[in-house]
Amino acid sequence: MIRKERVARLAEELRRRGLDAVYIGPSTDLEYISGLDTHPDERVRGLMVAKDGRCFAMTPLLYREEMVKAFGDVPFYAEWDDHEGFTGAFRRGCEHLGIVGGKIAFNDGVRAVDMLAVRDTMPLEMVNGFDILTGQRSRKDDEELEIMRESSRIVDNVVAKLQKFIKPGMKERDVAKKIAEFFEEDGVTQMSFSPIVASGPNGSMPHYSGGGRVIEENDIMILDLGGRWKSYCSDTTRTFFTGTPTQEMRDIYEIVRKAQAAGEAAVQPGATGQDVDRAARQVIIDAGYGKYFFNRVGHGVGVAVHEGPYMIEGNTVPLEPGNVFSVEPGIYIPGKFGVRIENLVAVRKDGTGEALNHFTRDITICGE
Structure with missing residues (x-):
C-alpha cells in the first residue's frame, strides 16, 4: 500500500523545491513509496504525487490488478489500453490533480522517449527529479x-x-x-x-x-x-x-x-x-x-x-x-x-x- 507518511514528506519536499508534482516510474523510489517491486518496460506505469499530497496512478490495463493491489485506495487511476497509448491517460491524471502546465519532476524510472511523448502532447515544465527522494530515503x-x-x-x-x-x-x-x-x-x-x-x-x-x-x-x-x-x-x-x-x-x-x-x-x-x-x-x-x-x-x-x-x-x-x-x-x-x-x-x-x-x-x- 502507499505509505502515506512517506508521501506527506515527499509533498513537503516538492513545496520546498517549488515543484507542482513528481512522477515516479518503476524504480526503487516507487518501491520505497508503495512497496511495489517492479521493473521498467515499454508500458508506462507509475505514480504522480502533487505538492498537496494528492496522487494518481498510471496503469496500463494489463497491470491494473497488480497496481491496485499494491497501491490501494489511490483517488484516481489513469488507465490506458495498448491500442490507445498512454499520453491521453497521463493528461487525464494531470487534469485530475490540476497540474497541467505545471512544473513537474520525473525520476530516473521514466524513459526519455516517454517524457518526450508527454512533452509533445501537453504543456508542462519538465525537471530532473532523480534525487527528489534521496534525502528522505537516506x-x-x-x-x-x-x-x-x-x-x-x-x-x-x-x-x-x-x-x-x-x-x-x-x-x-x-x-x-x-x-x-x-x-x-x-x-x-x-x-x-x-x-x-x-x-x-x-x-x-x-x-x-x-x-x-x-x-x-x-x-x-x-x-x-x-x-x-x-x-x-x-x-x-x-x-x-x-x-x-x-x-x-x-x-x-x-x-x-x-x-x-x-x-x-x-x-x-x-x-x-x-x-x-x-x-x-x-x-x-x-x-x-x-x-x-x-x-x-x-x-x-x-x-x-x-x-x-x-x-x-x-x-x-x-x-x-x-x-x-x-x-x-x-x-x-x-x-x-x-x-x-x-x-x-x-x-x-x-x-x-x-x-x-x-x-x-x-x-x-x-x-x-
Whole structure:
C-alpha cells in the first residue's frame, strides 16, 4: 500500500523545491513509496504525487490488478489500453490533480522517449527529479533500521556457511550459485546484486564478473554479496583463504582490516562522508599502497544497494541519524590479488556508528 507518511514528506519536499508534482516510474523510489517491486518496460506505469499530497496512478490495463493491489485506495487511476497509448491517460491524471502546465519532476524510472511523448502532447515544465527522494530515503526510521539489522544478520549467516563450504577445486561460479541457495535457506529469494567471487589474480578487479577460475590450494578470494529482505538490501565483503596466506597477503590484509576499522571509527557526531573516506584511505596511503585503492570508501544502502549518502572525497554534508552505508576499503594489486573488507554502518541518534555486520574481520581460512 502507499505509505502515506512517506508521501506527506515527499509533498513537503516538492513545496520546498517549488515543484507542482513528481512522477515516479518503476524504480526503487516507487518501491520505497508503495512497496511495489517492479521493473521498467515499454508500458508506462507509475505514480504522480502533487505538492498537496494528492496522487494518481498510471496503469496500463494489463497491470491494473497488480497496481491496485499494491497501491490501494489511490483517488484516481489513469488507465490506458495498448491500442490507445498512454499520453491521453497521463493528461487525464494531470487534469485530475490540476497540474497541467505545471512544473513537474520525473525520476530516473521514466524513459526519455516517454517524457518526450508527454512533452509533445501537453504543456508542462519538465525537471530532473532523480534525487527528489534521496534525502528522505537516506534517513532510515526505526522500522527500516530493524529490517536492515535482520538483513545484515542473514548475510552474515551466509558468509559463515561459505567459510565451511568453499574448498580448492571448486570454480568461482560454483560458489556464486551456492550463495543464492544459502540465502534461500534463510528466506531470501532476491539478491541485492550479482555476487562477486574473485579468486587469486581475479581479486585485483574490484567488480570482477567472471566465474571460470578454479579455486586453488593456498588461494585468496574476495566474496562480495548481499540479499534483499523485506525490500531492504544487505551488502558485505570478506576476503577468505583456502590455506596458508603468504606474508605479503597477511600484511596487506592487516592494512585493509585497520583501514576498515578506521573508517567505522570515524563515524562520530559532525562527521561527513569525506571524513570517513579520508580516515580509511589514510591508513592505506601511510602503508604505501595508496595507488592500489582507487575508488570511494562507501555508499549508502537501503531499498537500493547503491544510494545516498556516499563516503567519498568532496562529500562535506554531515552524516545524519538513520544513514546506513558501507565502509569497504580495499587494496588491488594487478595480476596478483586483492583484499576488501566491508561492513554496513548505521548512524545512531547520538551520531556514532553501529556496525550491522558482525562476521569476524580477522584472517579466515575456509574449512576451519
